[in-house]
Amino acid sequence: MLHKRSVRASSPALGAALALAVGVGRPAAQPVMVAPKSTGRASLARLVTDEQGRTRLYAGGRPLLLLGGELGNSSASSLAFAKPLLAKLPTLGLNTVLLPVSWELIEPDEGKLAFGLVGDLVREARRNRLHVVLLWFGSWKNGMSSTAPAWVKRDQKRFPRAEVSPGHGVEALSAFSEANRDTDARAFAALLRYIREIDERDRTVVMVQVENEVAMIDSAADHGPAAAAAFRAPVPAELLPAGPSGAARPAASWEEVYGKGPATEERFMAWHYARYVDVVARAGKAEYALPMFVNAALNRPGHRPGQYPSGGPLPHLYDVWKAGAPSIDLLAPDIYFPDFAAWCERYRRPGNALLIPEARNGPESAVHAFYAFGQQAIGFSPFSVETMAEGAGVALKQAYELIGELAPFLLAERARTAGALLDREAPRSELALGSYLLRLAHDYTWEWSSPARNDPTWPHAAALVVALADDEYLVAGNGVIVTFAPATPGDPIAGIERIDEGRIRDGKFVVTRRLNGDETHQGRHLRLPAGSFGLQRVKLYRYR
Ligand code: DGJ
Numbered sequence: 001m002l003h004k005r006s007v008r009a010s011s012p013a014l015g016a017a018l019a020l021a022v023g024v025g026r027p028a029a030q031p032v033m034v035a036p037k038s039t040g041r042a043s044l045a046r047l048v049t050d051e052q053g054r055t056r057l058y059a060g061g062r063p064l065l066l067l068g069g070e071l072g073n074s075s076a077s078s079l080a081f082a083k084p085l086l087a088k089l090p091t092l093g094l095n096t097v098l099l100p101v102s103w104e105l106i107e108p109d110e111g112k113l114a115f116g117l118v119g120d121l122v123r124e125a126r127r128n129r130l131h132v133v134l135l136w137f138g139s140w141k142n143g144m145s146s147t148a149p150a151w152v153k154r155d156q157k158r159f160p161r162a163e164v165s166p167g168h169g170v171e172a173l174s175a176f177s178e179a180n181r182d183t184d185a186r187a188f189a190a191l192l193r194y195i196r197e198i199d200e201r202d203r204t205v206v207m208v209q210v211e212n213e214v215a216m217i218d219s220a221a222d223h224g225p226a227a228a229a230a231f232r233a234p235v236p237a238e239l240l241p242a243g244p245s246g247a248a249r250p251a252a253s254w255e256e257v258y259g260k261g262p263a264t265e266e267r268f269m270a271w272h273y274a275r276y277v278d279v280v281a282r283a284g285k286a287e288y289a290l291p292m293f294v295n296a297a298l299n300r301p302g303h304r305p306g307q308y309p310s311g312g313p314l315p316h317l318y319d320v321w322k323a324g325a326p327s328i329d330l331l332a333p334d335i336y337f338p339d340f341a342a343w344c345e346r347y348r349r350p351g352n353a354l355l356i357p358e359a360r361n362g363p364e365s366a367v368h369a370f371y372a373f374g375q376q377a378i379g380f381s382p383f384s385v386e387t388m389a390e391g392a393g394v395a396l397k398q399a400y401e402l403i404g405e406l407a408p409f410l411l412a413e414r415a416r417t418a419g420a421l422l423d424r425e426a427p428r429s430e431l432a433l434g435s436y437l438l439r440l441a442h443d444y445t446w447e448w449s450s451p452a453r454n455d456p457t458w459p460h461a462a463a464l465v466v467a468l469a470d471d472e473y474l475v476a477g478n479g480v481i482v483t484f485a486p487a488t489p490g491d492p493i494a495g496i497e498r499i500d501e502g503r504i505r506d507g508k509f510v511v512t513r514r515l516n517g518d519e520t521h522q523g524r525h526l527r528l529p530a531g532s533f534g535l536q537r538v539k540l541y542r543y544r
Pocket of ligand 1: 073142212213334358383
C-alpha cells in the first residue's frame with residue numbers, strides 16, 4: 001500500500017490565491033535588505049524575521065543559505081589534518097563548514113588561552129571561500145565532558161560532576177555548579193573576543209553552536225547534592241501558566257507541579273541546562289554578537305528520558321528551552337533517525353528558523369537538502385562530510401549547485417516555497433501552493449518505470465517547489481512525478497500549458513529544452529527522472 005505524506009508548505013500564504021511578486025522568467029523579487037549600510041566592513045551576521053514570520057540568515061548584509069557540512073569531531077584538531085579537507089569541501093559544492101572548537105585545545109592551562117589553531121582554521125576556511133559555523137565543545141560534548149580541559153576534569157571538587165544516582169558521578173560536568181558554568185563562560189567569551197579581532201573585517205564566521213548535544217546520559221536527571229536541592233525548590237514562575245485572573249501560582253516543587261517520574265525529571269534538567277547555556281551564550285554575545293544555537297540528540301521514539309539523552313533542546317521541551325535560554329536564537333535537530341521530514345517539521349516553528357547542523361551522511365543527504373531548503377531551512381549539514389562516499393558526494397554536489405542557483409528565489413521577499421520528500425515508506429505527497437494542488441509521487445510508482453522500482457539506484461527522491469505565480473512553478477529535484485489539480489474555485493481541470501527544462505543563470509531561468517511528448521507523458525505530468533537532479537518550469541491553465 002502506498003502511504004501519503006502530507007506536507008505543510010512553507011509559505012504562510014499556503015493555498016491562498018495571492019500572486020507572488022516574482023515575474024515569469026525574471027529573477028525573483030530582490031531579497032529584503034535590512035542590514036545597515038556598508039561601513040567599509042561586511043556587516044555582522046544576523047537573523048532577521050520578516051512580517052510573514054520567516055527568518056533568514058544575513059551574512060555580510062545579504063541573505064544566505066548555509067550549504068553546509070560538519071567536519072568530524074577530531075578533524076579540526078590540527079591545521080595539517082584540516083587543511084586538505086577544507087580545500088576539498090568547495091569541490092563538494094559546500095559554501096559553509098561547521099568546525100569544532102574544543103575547550104581543552106584553547107585553554108590547556110587555566111587562564112592561558114591558545115587561539116592559534118582557531119585563527120589558522122578560520123583563515124584557511126576563508127581562503128577556500130567557506131563561511132564558518134563554530135561549534136563550541138565546552139562543558140558538554142554529546143552529554144559528556146570529554147572536551148573539557150584536564151585541569152577541569154581532574155578537579156572534581158571545584159568542578160563537580162553529574163551523578164546518575166546519589167554518589168555515582170560520571171564524566172560529565174554538573175549543570176548545577178556556578179564554577180562549571182562561569183569557567184566555561186569565561187573561555188567562550190574569550191573565544192568570541194578573539195573571533196571578533198580576527199574576523200571583524202571579513203565576517204567569515206556566521207554562527208556559533210553553544211555546547212554540543214547538551215543532555216544527561218544514562219539517567220533522566222542529575223542526582224548530585226546541588227541538583228537534588230534544586231529539584232526540591234519551586235518551579236520557576238516563567239514556566240508556570242498564570243492562575244485564574246492572571247494571579248501567580250503558589251510556589252510548588254517540580255514533582256508537586258508535574259508529578260513524579262522521568263518526564264518531570266527531564267523537564268527540570270532542561271530548565272537548568274537552558275539557564276546554564278544562556279549564561280555561556282550571553283557571555284559570548286557580549287564580546288561578539290553572532291547568532292547562536294543549540295543542537296539536540298533526538299529522543300529515540302519509544303524510549304524514555306535517560307534511555308535517550310535527557311533534557312536537551314528537544315521538541316517536547318521547546319517551551320522550557322525558549323524560556324530558559326533567551327540568548328539562544330534557535331534550537332536545532334541532529335537528524336540521524338528515519339523520517340527526516342517529520343523531525344524538520346518539529347523544529348520549524350515561528351520564532352525558530354530551521355537549521356539542521358547534523359544529518360546522517362549518506363546517499364539520502366542530497367534529497368534531504370532539497371526538502372530542507374524547500375521548507376525554508378537556513379542551513380543543512382551532513383555530519384563528517386569529509387568522509388562522504390563518492391556517490392553520495394556527487395549527489396550532494398549536484399544538489400548544492402542547483403539549490404545555490406535557486407537561492408535568490410528561495411530567499412526572495414514573500415517567497416512561496418515547499419519541499420517534499422518521497423521514500424519507500426511515503427512515496428506520495430501533496431502540496432498546496434498558489435492556485436493549484438501539486439500531487440507528487442515517487443518516480444518508482446509510475447508503472448512505466450517499474451524496472452527502476454525493482455532496482456533503485458537512487459532510493460530517495462525529493463522535490464523543491466517555488467511558486468513563481470499562482471499558476472507557474474519551478475520544480476527541482478529527482479525521482480518525482482508531479483500532477484496538478486485546481487485548489488481554488490473555477491474550472492475544475494488543471495492543464496499543462498508548457499514545461500521547460502532549464503537552469504538558473506544570473507538569477508534568471510534559462511531554458512535548455514521545451515519538454516513535450518514522452519518527457520511529460522504527452523502533457524499529463526511533470527517528471528524529474530531519478531538518477532540526477534533537474535529543474536523544470538511549468539505553467540498551468542484551467543479547463544472544463
Ligand atoms: C552527534 C554529535 O553531535 C557529533 O559530534 C558526533 O558525535 C555524531 N553524533 C556521531 O554520530
